[in-house]
Amino acid sequence: MKKKIVRIKDIAEKAQTSKGTVDRVLHNRGRVADDVRERILAIIKELNYEPNLIAQSLKSQRAFNLAALIPDPNLDSYWEAPHAGLEKAEKELRQYGVHISKFIFNSHSESSFIAKAKEVIREHPDGLLIAPIFYKEALPFFKEWADMGIPYVLFNTQIEHVAPLCYIGQDSYRSGSLAAKILRFGLHSPGTVLVAHVNEDISNSAHLITKEDGFRNYFKGEKLDGTFNVISREINFPDEEGPDKQLDEIRAQHPDLGAVYVTNSKAFEVAAYLEKNALKDIKLVGYDLIEHNQHYLNKGIIDFLINQNPLGQGYWGIHQLANHLIFKKEIPAIKFLPLDIITRENLDYYLDPQ
Amino acid sequence: MKKKIVRIKDIAEKAQTSKGTVDRVLHNRGRVADDVRERILAIIKELNYEPNLIAQSLKSQRAFNLAALIPDPNLDSYWEAPHAGLEKAEKELRQYGVHISKFIFNSHSESSFIAKAKEVIREHPDGLLIAPIFYKEALPFFKEWADMGIPYVLFNTQIEHVAPLCYIGQDSYRSGSLAAKILRFGLHSPGTVLVAHVNEDISNSAHLITKEDGFRNYFKGEKLDGTFNVISREINFPDEEGPDKQLDEIRAQHPDLGAVYVTNSKAFEVAAYLEKNALKDIKLVGYDLIEHNQHYLNKGIIDFLINQNPLGQGYWGIHQLANHLIFKKEIPAIKFLPLDIITRENLDYYLDPQ
DNA sequence: TTCGATTGCGTGCTCGAACACTTTTTTAAA
DNA sequence: TTTAAAAAAGTGTTCGAGCACGCAATCGAA
Secondary structure: OOOOOOOHHHHHHHOOOOHHHHHHHHOOOOOOOHHHHHHHHHHHHHHOOOOOHHHHHHHHOOOEEEEEEEEOOOOOHHHHHHHHHHHHHHHHHHHHOEEEEEEEEOOOOHHHHHHHHHHHHHHOOOEEEEOOOOHHHHHHHHHHHHHHOOOEEEEOOOOOOOOOOEEEEOOHHHHHHHHHHHHHHHOOOOEEEEEEEEOOOHHHOHHHHHHHHHHHHHHHHOOOOOOEEEEEEEEOOOOOOOOHHHHHHHHHHOOOEEEEEEOOOOHHHHHHHHHHOOOOOOEEEEEOOOHHHHHHHHHOOOOEEEEOOHHHHHHHHHHHHHHHHOOOOOOOOEEEOOOEEEOHHHHHHHHOOO | OOOOOOOHHHHHHHOOOOHHHHHHHHOOOOOOOHHHHHHHHHHHHHHOOOOOHHHHHHHHOOOEEEEEEEEOOOOOHHHHHHHHHHHHHHHHHHHHOEEEEEEEEOOOOHHHHHHHHHHHHHHOOOEEEEOOOOHHHHHHHHHHHHHHOOOEEEEOOOOOOOOOOEEEEOOHHHHHHHHHHHHHHHOOOOEEEEEEEEOOOHHHOHHHHHHHHHHHHHHHHOOOOOOEEEEEEEEOOOOOOOOHHHHHHHHHHOOOEEEEEEOOOOHHHHHHHHHHOOOOOOEEEEEOOOHHHHHHHHHOOOOEEEEOOHHHHHHHHHHHHHHHHOOOOOOOOEEEOOOEEEOHHHHHHHHOOO
8 A cells, every 4th residue: 555645736626726725725825716725625634745844844944933931940950851851842943934032041030030021022023831839820821922922832831721722741640649648658667757848938839839749648548547647848948058957856756757748849858867876767759850859869879759751841841842833733721741760770761861 | 041952064165065965974984084073063062952853753754663482471470560561552653654563472382482482583673572482492593683683681580691672561570579568568477477479380481580599688687587477488379269379388388487578470379378278467469460369459458569560571571672772872781661550549650551 | 079878977857745926706885 | 788896716835855857067989
């Protein structure tokens, strides 16, 4: 069986018309007699015509200026990976005329976010990828971008009541349940389990609460809430101090502390404490393959990390924009990335992209 | 900063010659004066010319007939996924003229493998993807294909002393270590750990032994070989019987059996036994997301599965061939796919492809 | 010098889709 | 019936790389 590629010309011939007319039908560009239009549409369906993307993009040669509004990786190394993902996607899509302008803000400064968001508006990109870590500050901009007709993709932080082209990231609830499952598997005897929100402004981070919900409900669902006592704490401290004081206190209150679930990428802070105090039997699960975490994962102090695949988030974010703008594909409103479970033995595979 | 794409014409102009000459230099298609050649090469380097793949493949329009030598998914559902991966890759690459012919053999019959392998030779494909599950029978063909100049990619089963274009699959040794790590995390007290090779001809499956090595060495490396007693057994039985007799026997010998590691996709057989005998405390880890395994994973009888990503193996196998044949990229000799850890809570994400 | 052969190099067509431009047909008004 | 305007349909160029073809210059032999 031969696979024949259907060209516009083939359709034209079969419809006894010219490729120009077929082209007008395909692109709804002006004035074709109704009977001809219908005939052509029927033939398109019949022959199952699919435009040749290669020829298409060779011709169109259009430039797509995408913008990425994303935190500074120098201030929080977590953001290095999304940057890398962006660049990987840009490399692949350069052939199609994609260019990405980065607008980098300070992840600790709302005002820098606002300033950069305004810059984005001035630039008027064809599409936008944004990590909306400042919920309240970001809200007004969504409306503005929508009015300007700039499609935007959110990643890392899911936001309700906003209609992006797509959200890319993890299912926080599931993510919490998964952490619970892992820790429960490793827990040998009844005791206290701590959910630790480390150095994060909870009021601006709904997803951490969602993670906690998922975590707690795992224990409830498994009828284990009698066996294990799940407590949660916000643990905030200046960089130079460490969480020692707070953790000491918690251990004093709950001598049967058996596991800690850190809801963001700061598990290494807790790991340092556990190591210092030789608490080998307290299980520890956290997020993200940043260097500090890898260090304690290799030492066996952090047992498992859940990978949020930040590289993939950047990569797929740009690809979704390209799928929408260039390839005119339908985009799912949510793209959940896998919840990868990482431990010392499979760490390597998740460090470098495919 | 504008990103200017360098064309052959640009090079020609700068070198004060014609695009035909530049083309001859680029493709070593003879007869260019030495001074001109050098001038052109210098300019190509200077301008950092990269051929426009889009235009390239539009023009070349070549057909690439790839062959896939792969077991029948109707006899072992594990093979459904590689088939799906093949098809996904074919869809993506159809634009580039790729067509895949499947040569499907019976995974229980060496002679059917040989027959199909001979068919492949008659077909004379441009490239070949093969799951060499019959080591001895496959060997002579590798040489033949090499002589015919057909590049071949191996997947699923790694074979030494053969020089494929690439091997795609898992690092079996690591995979064993990972299984050990997981089980050890869940083991609460000293006892016996069973490595089970279920219904598989060990003599033709070196990779199962490698898995076992990785598994055992984890316990040795962690200085746990005193605490845990690792034993291994080949458990073979006819389909209609089940492993009950053998497992009963093992439990009689080792009443302290705490965990089972099944080295292939047959964990569900052991799971059925555990369920029947209400052995909730025996931890179980196996491979592959086939339906039977998913069933017991959801019931919580299988604790974790390691995903060999069979879909990805098919997908990347075809892509590696395409990278070599069409895009002339350098191919790594080994592409290890990630060792994904799957449990009930993150199963979904690994079922459907990206 | 003339002819043929070889080497070196330039021209122009091709791929399929996009789109500007031209030509033909239809419709409405004079 | 003529004519202009509007609608419909057709033609031809373009994108960048590949490659066939053919022209021009050079060389060697007669």
